[in-house]
Amino acid sequence: MSNRITNFGAGPSALPEEVLIEAGKGLLNFQNTGIGIAEISHRSPEFDKFIREVEENMRTLLQIPHGYKVLFTQGGGTAQFSAVVMNMLAKYRSREGMASDQPIMDYVVTGSWSEKAMKEAKRLGGGTVNVVVNAQTTSVDGKKIFNHIPNHDSYKEKFSQDPALVYYCANETIDGVEFSDDLNSPFSFPFNALPEKAPLVADYSSSFMSRPIPCIERHAVIYAGAQKNIGPAGLTVIIVRDEWANVMDSSIPLYLSYKTLVDSRSLHNTPPVLSIYITGLVLKRMLEVGEQNGKAKEQALGHYAECAYRKASKLYAAIKEGEARGIFKVGGEERLKEFVSGADRRGMKGIKGHRSVGAGIRISLYNAVTEDKVDELIRYMKEFA
Amino acid sequence: MSNRITNFGAGPSALPEEVLIEAGKGLLNFQNTGIGIAEISHRSPEFDKFIREVEENMRTLLQIPHGYKVLFTQGGGTAQFSAVVMNMLAKYRSREGMASDQPIMDYVVTGSWSEKAMKEAKRLGGGTVNVVVNAQTTSVDGKKIFNHIPNHDSYKEKFSQDPALVYYCANETIDGVEFSDDLNSPFSFPFNALPEKAPLVADYSSSFMSRPIPCIERHAVIYAGAQKNIGPAGLTVIIVRDEWANVMDSSIPLYLSYKTLVDSRSLHNTPPVLSIYITGLVLKRMLEVGEQNGKAKEQALGHYAECAYRKASKLYAAIKEGEARGIFKVGGEERLKEFVSGADRRGMKGIKGHRSVGAGIRISLYNAVTEDKVDELIRYMKEFA
Numbered sequence: 001m002s003n004r005i006t007n008f009g010a011g012p013s014a015l016p017e018e019v020l021i022e023a024g025k026g027l028l029n030f031q032n033t034g035i036g037i038a039e040i041s042h043r044s045p046e047f048d049k050f051i052r053e054v055e056e057n058m059r060t061l062l063q064i065p066h067g068y069k070v071l072f073t074q075g076g077g078t079a080q081f082s083a084v085v086m087n088m089l090a091k092y093r094s095r096e097g098m099a100s101d102q103p104i105m106d107y108v109v110t111g112s113w114s115e116k117a118m119k120e121a122k123r124l125g126g127g128t129v130n131v132v133v134n135a136q137t138t139s140v141d142g143k144k145i146f147n148h149i150p151n152h153d154s155y156k157e158k159f160s161q162d163p164a165l166v167y168y169c170a171n172e173t174i175d176g177v178e179f180s181d182d183l184n185s186p187f188s189f190p191f192n193a194l195p196e197k198a199p200l201v202a203d204y205s206s207s208f209m210s211r212p213i214p215c216i217e218r219h220a221v222i223y224a225g226a227q228k229n230i231g232p233a234g235l236t237v238i239i240v241r242d243e244w245a246n247v248m249d250s251s252i253p254l255y256l257s258y259k260t261l262v263d264s265r266s267l268h269n270t271p272p273v274l275s276i277y278i279t280g281l282v283l284k285r286m287l288e289v290g291e292q293n294g295k296a297k298e299q300a301l302g303h304y305a306e307c308a309y310r311k312a313s314k315l316y317a318a319i320k321e322g323e324a325r326g327i328f329k330v331g332g333e334e335r336l337k338e339f340v341s342g343a344d345r346r347g348m349k350g351i352k353g354h355r356s357v358g359a360g361i362r363i364s365l366y367n368a369v370t371e372d373k374v375d376e377l378i379r380y381m382k383e384f385a
Numbered sequence: 386m387s388n389r390i391t392n393f394g395a396g397p398s399a400l401p402e403e404v405l406i407e408a409g410k411g412l413l414n415f416q417n418t419g420i421g422i423a424e425i426s427h428r429s430p431e432f433d434k435f436i437r438e439v440e441e442n443m444r445t446l447l448q449i450p451h452g453y454k455v456l457f458t459q460g461g462g463t464a465q466f467s468a469v470v471m472n473m474l475a476k477y478r479s480r481e482g483m484a485s486d487q488p489i490m491d492y493v494v495t496g497s498w499s500e501k502a503m504k505e506a507k508r509l510g511g512g513t514v515n516v517v518v519n520a521q522t523t524s525v526d527g528k529k530i531f532n533h534i535p536n537h538d539s540y541k542e543k544f545s546q547d548p549a550l551v552y553y554c555a556n557e558t559i560d561g562v563e564f565s566d567d568l569n570s571p572f573s574f575p576f577n578a579l580p581e582k583a584p585l586v587a588d589y590s591s592s593f594m595s596r597p598i599p600c601i602e603r604h605a606v607i608y609a610g611a612q613k614n615i616g617p618a619g620l621t622v623i624i625v626r627d628e629w630a631n632v633m634d635s636s637i638p639l640y641l642s643y644k645t646l647v648d649s650r651s652l653h654n655t656p657p658v659l660s661i662y663i664t665g666l667v668l669k670r671m672l673e674v675g676e677q678n679g680k681a682k683e684q685a686l687g688h689y690a691e692c693a694y695r696k697a698s699k700l701y702a703a704i705k706e707g708e709a710r711g712i713f714k715v716g717g718e719e720r721l722k723e724f725v726s727g728a729d730r731r732g733m734k735g736i737k738g739h740r741s742v743g744a745g746i747r748i749s750l751y752n753a754v755t756e757d758k759v760d761e762l763i764r765y766m767k768e769f770a
């Protein structure tokens with residue numbers, strides 16, 4: 001498909017072309033049932049088998065431990081901002097010998113998404129929000145920005161003793177900062193500083209399925225929208241440890257209840273069948289690509305992590321070189337526009353920054369952005385210089 | 386596509402083949418942008434233009450009056466069971482000179498879906514549920530069933546004077562009953578019995594876009610999942626009168642707030658882009674098919690209503706004939722199985738009844754089930770006899 005351009009956008013993001021071609025066939029005829037995937041009953045044996053395979057492949061790729069459920073729902077991160085609060089508070093209230101009538105929710109704020117989540121917890125009430133750290137800072141031109149991950153020292157004695165939840169966002173797409181997945185780095189999430197039983201909640205929307213999740217067994221809830229690495233918008237994946245999904249009360253709307261999802265195996269009502277289908281095709285392909293690169297199934301994500309590392313390193317090197325030669329930082333608005341429109345003409349799109357942080361360049365290297373596409377971008381950057 | 390079978394299922398249901406072929410192309414390249422529809426930014430000018438056209442075409446087809454918003458969201462009817470209660474109660478509480486501290490919500494229960502909605506309102510609390518009528522009855526073999534729409538007399542003096550909402554479901558797919566759209570019929574919704582200012586909420590999930598909505602201007606909220614006539618599961622459409630979508634408070638999770646959707650024009654977070662796309666293609670096609678059948682744009686739905694009427698009449702006539710000859714009612718379990726598997730072999734699927742009401746045959750005639758498919762089914766029925 002020579003007319004396909006390269007999508008460096010932050011999301012929805014590029015998907016593998018092979019998958020899109022197969023999905024087009026599935027729209028007309030899902031696995032030789034004679035019915036398209038968007039038309040088939042979600043209670044048909046064919047779809048049931050399919051969704052179980054999607055779950056199984058996700059478990060294999062992420063090495064999800066026993067005792068966790070994988071749930072499929074809708075509403076994206078925004079729905080989960082509220083859902084985690086409602087479900088975790090209900091669980092907290094259900095405990096015998098509850099430590100406090102006003103549960104505390106610990107939020108680690110490192111960017112726009114975790115800030116939104118924290119604000120939703122405050123707005124909903126039902127507990128007190130404790131901002132463990134807030135990495136917001138003021139830029140040289142006086143703007144409030146997020147531009148760094150605080151180091152481990154910043155969390156000292158900041159976590160609550162018996163919180164209803166501890167919340168963080170693994171990767172902040174708007175601001176371009178993420179926790180290191182090297183646990184020895186002071187910029188990884190401070191798992192060791194957490195009180196032993198504190199239920200940890202992570203928004204993994206933008207790095208989901210790009211690399212293994214560090215300390216996955218330390219989490220109570222991990223959620224992610226599909227629209228970055230694995231599928232079309234409209235599917236939200238929740239990975240929840242059993243004990244955090246067994247309480248329901250009248251404070252939780254039916255659709256946001258984890259227990260409802262667990263009890264119905266994600267089929268309480270019609271799931272987003274088409275998004276699940278494409279996600280399933282992507283995961284299957286990830287396992288195949290892993291295998292082609294000599295990885296066992298359990299290690300297939302490692303291949304993608306290595307690719308991501310290579311792509312990012314190349315790009316950073318090129319940016320550094322560019323900076324050293326005064327291309328990017330000094331350029332100003334006009335030069336920026338010129339750079340973006342030049343990229344556009346060369347079929348490289350989505351490199352403009354998020355509307356909420358104003359101008360600037362943002363390049364997202366999701367799984368489906370292949371290494372040769374990055375090389376192409378770098379060639380253009382050098383040419384532009 | 387000779388390998389496509391006919392889907393008589395109650396939902397997700399058949400979609401027009403032409404649309405599915407076009408959607409397959411759009412997956413790879415949306416409107417010559419070089420980016421697939423599942424990959425393109427929902428904030429791109431191309432998608433923005435597209436979603437506005439979807440809204441415009443929906444407004445034209447349904448003749449939605451001024452003063453209403455058309456919203457696109459996720460979560461299906463189940464999310465709306467809670468959302469309508471939360472939004473309408475917040476609105477009620479916001480009124481000056483509020484009539485009562487414990488608002489009353491009137492539910493008209495004519496089948497399994499409205500019963501579920503009513504139970505969710507009860508479970509959530511925040512108001513008192515008044516079941517205006519409950520059409521549940523006991524079958525000859527002692528089962529609780531819904532099998533009829535109560536006549537207008539049944540509602541006399543049953544509606545509350547100042548309810549926070551009045552709720553009904555236009556078409557109950559599980560039980561196979563629906564309100565007549567002939568306002569002169571005693572089995573239409575009793576619009577005239579409603580207190581003048583009572584805000585009316587309708588679940589139109591299964592008949593949405595199969596015919597015009599009677600007394601559309603009398604409704605405060607109409608909602609529908611896309612997965613019956615217009616698109617894949619994963620998209621929910623809400624039509625709401627402005628005054629019922631201008632209040633937000635801490636009782637409403639961000640994602641379920643109508644005001645949030647209105648303020649962001651349905652783009653508060655990433656919408657289900659792919660489902661909106663296919664819905665857009667279906668609506669465009671409906672306008673074209675209407676035109677081919679001599680209908681003005683505003684009358685295009687009339688064409689589908691006429692088709693639906695013809696298809697249903699044919700089928701009812703055939704069933705009556707079958708009953709008269711003792712085929713269907715007397716058959717019993719074995720005969721039923723034989724009928725279903727015979728249909729299956731002939732490429733006609735989805736005719737088994739809903740799991741929650743046990744056995745039986747259910748045939749759904751959504752827009753994409755064409756008249757000749759119904760003829761084929763009738764031929765088989767006669768053969769089977």
